[in-house]
Amino acid sequence: MAEIVQRLWRHFARQVPFGMQAPEFFAELAEQAPVVRFDGMWVISGYDLVTRLCTQPGFPMAAPVFPEAVHRDNPQFVRFFSSTMSVRAAEEHQRLRSVLTGAFSGRRLAALRDRIDDVVAELLAEPLRRGEAEFVGELATPLPARVTAVLLGVPPADREFVTERATGMMNQLAAGFLAETHPEAGPPITxxxxxELREYVTGLLEQRRAEPAEDLIGHLAGSYQAGKLSAGEAVDMVLLLFMTGLDTVTAALANTLVVLSERPEIAAALAADPACADRVFAEALRLRTPVAFGSRQVAHDLSVGKLHFKAGDTVILAFAAANLDPRKFEAPLEFRWDRPITGNVAFGHGSYYCLGSALAGMTALSLLQAVHDRLPTPSRPLAELPWRASLAFPTPRVLPVTFSPALAESGAR
Incomplete structure (x- = not known):
């Protein structure tokens, strides 16, 4: 146990990426050290305890701590992100979350599938023509932003603008809050x-108040008119939704490709039967969870089982380790078709479970099914891929790929 704890501390202290060895490390952590305590900080890796703490009201999401330079250069962004639904107190979080719940219903999302397929086809057209792409930058990054724009009801002519600004917000968050910078990500939003983006969103909401529409911005405008949201909360929620899922879905798509590249037999099964894409995606996210950790702040002294937490303690929930806990998942490092699609914590659990998880899954299925017989494969060895510096996202920073010939073209059909 001592060795795995020392390795964990080295990763935290030095911000060393987990890289290709992430699954092996997290599986070992869950088995050997399901609870680790440093000075004022806990790292919880066991599945049962992670899911239990996710449902405890005394563990709200930790508020971001931005450096002074970000406060000075972009104070309105700091104010916005520091007051979002994610970091509000439990009662406020639930109030705001309840406004969105109906907007992410299965019926509403199912109605978007054809439009998501159109976005996927548009993004794939040029890479498929060339037979190669930088998967993260050309596909996995813009895809969730454009799908979110479709969900919200952003006019097609404005989607490039929104995608650019949403990426800029994520870059500001990464550079400030997560202390991660890399040239491929592009500059933070100024x-x-x-x-300008806030003014644009205000205009969209005003337009929907005057001309109601069946999209998410229309839904939020109606909630504002009904008194469920203030004007500022409605704007902030749209801005948050621009960002929500961008890094998570980007990492999920890239990690799925890594899992398929590691296991050619799974890629072959997907190529033969695109209907199995949902199982491929679920098991890939369990093996290589896109968001490794979630941070919580203990609201007041409390005990959970034999653990005693003090007010102000930071609790790191290791979702990536919980998904590889052998007490929950037999042979956790194996890809198994017979595992339930639900049950892993790749999108969190409990009060902060990702509302957009179903949309993320639909986006991934659209992409996987679109390329099932032309699956992209890394054009350089997996061991040589550069990985993101943020420990929260154990995923490739860039992923150059080539597309195999379609089965029909190669005479396999």
Whole structure:
């Protein structure tokens, strides 16, 4: 146990990416050290305890701590992100969350599938023509942003603008809150750009108040008119939704490709039967969870089982380790078709379970099924891929790929 704890501490202290060895490390952590305590910080890796703490009201999401430079250069972004639904107190979080619940119903999302397929086809057209792509930058990054724009009801002419600004917000978050920078990500959003985006969103909400529409911005405009949201909360929620899922879905798609590249037999099964894409995606996310950790702040002294938490303690929930806990998942490092699709914590659990998880799954299925007989494979050895520096996202930073010939073209059919 001592060795795995020392390795964990080295990763935290030095911000060393987990890289290709992430699953092996997290499986070992869950088995050998399901609870680790440093000075004022806990790392919880066991599945049962992670899911239990996710449902405890005394563990709200930790508020972000931005460096002074971000406060100085982009104070409105700091104010916005520091007051979002994610970091509100439990009662406020639930109030705001309840406004969105109906908007992510299965019926509403199913109605978007054809439009998501159109977005996927548009993004794939040029890479498939070339037979190659940088998967993260050309596909996995813009895809969730464009799908979110479709869900919200952003006019097609404005989707490129929104995608660019949403990426800029994520870059600001990564550079400030997560202390991660890399040239491929592009620049953080500036104060002027953020002000422009906020004004744009305000205009969209006003337009929907005057001309109601069956999209998510229309839904939020109606909630504002009904008194369920303030005007500022409605704007903030749209801005948050621009960002929500971007890094998570980007990492999920890239990690799924890594899992398929590691296991050619799974890729062959998907190529033969695109209907199995949902199982491929679920098991890939369990093996290589896109968001490794979630952070919580203990609201007051409390005990959970034999563990005693003090007010102000930071609790790191290791979702990536919980998904590889052998007490929950037999032979956790194996890809198994017979595992339930639900049950892993790749999208969190409990009060903060990702509302957009179903949309993320639909987006992934659309992409996997679109390329099932032309699956992209890394054009350089997996061991040589550069990985993101943020420990929260154990995923490739860039992923150059080539597309195999379609089965029909190669005479396999």
């Amino acid at each position: 104060a002027a750009e953020f002000a």
